[in-house]
Amino acid sequence: GESVGLHLPTLSVQEGDNSIINCAYSNSASDYFIWYKQESGKGPQFIIDIRSNMDKRQGQRVTVLLNKTVKHLSLQIAATQPGDSAVYFCAERSNDYKLSFGAGTTVTVRA
């Protein structure tokens, strides 16, 4: 079954607000996590990654937080823009070096 899951399938955000997308994982041995963004009709694009020896990593307007105690991952997008409307996937790499993807959260940005 699914070892990676997103808490909410859809998220509606006002332009300019911050977005938080959550993800739960079940494999405590996973050592690497990635967030992907998929725009309509396109393939997934890498956003940011984090290794299990870290609890926070920042990129341009994005921050990933990892809480290994509760096996939770989140992606924060600052000052959400219309171009951020997409489906967001988290993925975990388990100890057999396979990457498992969650079902995705659809983010819609309201003008």
Add this chain to the structure above:
Amino acid sequence: NAGVTQTPKFQVLKTGQSMTLQCAQDMNHNSMYWYRQDPGMGLRLIYYSASEGTTDKGEVPNGYNVSRLNKREFSLRLESAAPSQTSVYFCASSEQGYTGELFFGEGSRLTVL
């Protein structure tokens, strides 16, 4: 720099027909992958090739075959298409395994009637 290129982008097949999805990458990556994406299920790995000359089964290999033709190209073949194989297929590549970023193609939408 095209990245990962997949062909065809759309295909309609009848049950029992065969077809091959083509994938090529120009980033000199060692590892290549085929995923399928179905509504509400995320991406599931069909087959992967860690390096030229090797292929391995993923989560959902039944009904598919693959060929790593050379370092650039990795094809996915459906020998006898079934309606359950209606999906969007993505090819991806990475420098080496899951140690870093996967680069995805734009997808191939396959419908089996």
